[in-house]
Amino acid sequence: MVTDPGRERPTMLEFRNVTFSIEEQTILVNVSFRVTKGQTRVILGPSGSGKSTILRLLMGLWLPDTGDIFVSGENITQATPERLRETRRAMGIVFQQGALFDSMTVGENVGYTLLEDKHPEEEVEAVVVRYLEMVGLDPDLRDRMPDELSGGMQRRVAIARALAARDPEILLYDEPTTGLDPQSSERITDLVLDLRDRLGKTAIMVTHDIADAFKVGDRITVLDRGSVVFEGTPDELNGAKDSFIAEFLAPYRKAIAAASKRDDTGGAFMGARPQPGGMP
Amino acid sequence: MDALTAVGDRFRRILEIVQDVTLFCVSVLRSAFFPPYYKHEIIEQIHFSLIGSLFIVMFSALVAGQALAIQLAHELAKTGTKSELGHFMVISSVRALGPVLTGIVVASRMSAGITAELGTMRSSDQIDALVAFGTDPMKRLVAPRMIGLWVALPLLTIVGDALNVIGGGFVGLGYHITLDSYYSGVSRYLTPSNLMVGMIKPVFFAVLITTVACWKGLTATGGAKGVGVATTESVVISSVGILVTDFICTKLIFRVLGW
Numbered sequence: 001m002v003t004d005p006g007r008e009r010p011t012m013l014e015f016r017n018v019t020f021s022i023e024e025q026t027i028l029v030n031v032s033f034r035v036t037k038g039q040t041r042v043i044l045g046p047s048g049s050g051k052s053t054i055l056r057l058l059m060g061l062w063l064p065d066t067g068d069i070f071v072s073g074e075n076i077t078q079a080t081p082e083r084l085r086e087t088r089r090a091m092g093i094v095f096q097q098g099a100l101f102d103s104m105t106v107g108e109n110v111g112y113t114l115l116e117d118k119h120p121e122e123e124v125e126a127v128v129v130r131y132l133e134m135v136g137l138d139p140d141l142r143d144r145m146p147d148e149l150s151g152g153m154q155r156r157v158a159i160a161r162a163l164a165a166r167d168p169e170i171l172l173y174d175e176p177t178t179g180l181d182p183q184s185s186e187r188i189t190d191l192v193l194d195l196r197d198r199l200g201k202t203a204i205m206v207t208h209d210i211a212d213a214f215k216v217g218d219r220i221t222v223l224d225r226g227s228v229v230f231e232g233t234p235d236e237l238n239g240a241k242d243s244f245i246a247e248f249l250a251p252y253r254k255a256i257a258a259a260s261k262r263d264d265t266g267g268a269f270m271g272a273r274p275q276p277g278g279m280p
Numbered sequence: 281m282d283a284l285t286a287v288g289d290r291f292r293r294i295l296e297i298v299q300d301v302t303l304f305c306v307s308v309l310r311s312a313f314f315p316p317y318y319k320h321e322i323i324e325q326i327h328f329s330l331i332g333s334l335f336i337v338m339f340s341a342l343v344a345g346q347a348l349a350i351q352l353a354h355e356l357a358k359t360g361t362k363s364e365l366g367h368f369m370v371i372s373s374v375r376a377l378g379p380v381l382t383g384i385v386v387a388s389r390m391s392a393g394i395t396a397e398l399g400t401m402r403s404s405d406q407i408d409a410l411v412a413f414g415t416d417p418m419k420r421l422v423a424p425r426m427i428g429l430w431v432a433l434p435l436l437t438i439v440g441d442a443l444n445v446i447g448g449g450f451v452g453l454g455y456h457i458t459l460d461s462y463y464s465g466v467s468r469y470l471t472p473s474n475l476m477v478g479m480i481k482p483v484f485f486a487v488l489i490t491t492v493a494c495w496k497g498l499t500a501t502g503g504a505k506g507v508g509v510a511t512t513e514s515v516v517i518s519s520v521g522i523l524v525t526d527f528i529c530t531k532l533i534f535r536v537l538g539w
Binding site: 089093100112 | 404405406408409410411412413414415
């Protein structure tokens with residue numbers, strides 16, 4: 001495992017000069033970043049900037065054209081299918097919209113990998129209950145089908161499934177709050193933070209929601225049309241002078257400014273969410 | 281020159297698709313022949329293919345068998361050989377109509393279901409989720425469907441053949457052909473080789489239906505509309521493919537096995 005000299009913490013995930021294209025369309029150009037143990041990195045960018053592609057490359061679902069991808073020190077671009085399967089076991093992924101198996105109950109979804117590994121039923125049941133409780137869901141929901149749950153609940157089941165999948169060290173979140181109401185969104189980001197703080201999980205969260213990025217990100221990578229245009233802490237992003245960054249952050253800054261104005265005049269701004277320090 | 285390039289590109293694209301589908305078919309067969317097996321999914325697929333298709337196959341076979349018998353009885357009556365109805369019904373039903381009719385009915389039902397299900401799973405990231413959690417979709421999704429059809433299709437073909445022939449017997453009564461005379465013709469020509477010809481074809485039909493339906497489902501793109509298009513294409517290709525496969529099988533059976 002590589003150790004990050006600056007932080008003295010091992011590097012869990014690394015993208016090194018990764019370029020990727022599909023059918024002659026370039027999706028990622030020379031992307032590099034690293035995530036150290038216990039850190040949450042947010043990949044931020046507008047729709048179509050190649051954010052979700054990064055997670056698929058990390059899971060080894062796709063292979064890059066050039067560059068290397070390291071997971072826990074192992075270069076997965078050169079791994080055999082068996083090694084790749086082993087590496088995936090160290091990661092849990094929460095897909096956009098949850099991607100729950102709709103022919104299975106909530107319990108079967110959460111306990112999926114244990115059922116696959118032929119663990120005894122009582123053990124699977126105990127794990128399902130434990131992880132449903134951990135993500136703030138009633139364990140009695142385990143016999144329900146996914147489509148009987150709200151979007152926010154489905155997303156939490158997806159997180160429980162990712163956690164129950166052999167208790168992974170690394171969690172990958174693909175736009176976990178997209179399409180959710182502000183309250184559900186808040187619960188999900190609180191959960192992401194809780195998993196980092198309480199269990200020390202390393203994570204990458206892909207999102208286009210700037211408020212979520214500022215809230216959960218230890219470090220943020222901003223993508224524009226497949227290229228990294230910013231890499232740094234939330235505070236550094238806040239102070240960035242780049243014109244794309246300024247334009248990208250403008251709606252968020254406007255919303256924050258409007259919220260402050262309403263607060264000054266005694267009004268309430270329901271959409272306002274946690275703001276980074278020093279936001280203009 | 282541009283037109284020539286366009287034709288060349290199109291030809292190359294077709295060859296690429298043929299290559300991809302062939303490789304996919306090989307991996308379908310490999311996943312069906314070698315463990316691990318998902319027993320629960322296999323039983324579920326056998327049930328879905330067999331029980332789910334039973335009524336529609338029975339109904340289609342009975343109706344088609346009677347229509348065929350009317351045609352045959354009418355023609356045989358002209359030459360005074362009505363007593364040969366049982367003979368002709370066995371040959372045409374067991375060797376030709378039965379397997380093809382059953383194949384097309386099952387192809388329509390199963391390929392639509394398989395493509396729509398897998399296509400929806402693809403578009404909602406469930407396939408990627410399976411892979412991410414260490415499951416081989418070929419083993420979990422495709423192989424059980426292949427094995428399910430391998431079990432169900434020959435059995436459904438036997439049921440279809442039987443109802444074709446039984447339907448012919450009822451029609452024969454209307455042409456003053458006694459059941460005794462009809463069934464003596466049936467039993468004379470219901471030979472092991474004729475039965476085998478009817479049983480070989482469904483095995484290949486099952487490979488065709490599973491390959492086309494799973495391929496179309498797993499490669500479906502473009503959301504609900506894309507899944508709809510893939511489903512339609514899957515049904516059309518499977519149904520036409522059944523006819524082509526039937527022709528090839530018949531030709532090979534005559535030429536190679538001499539049956």
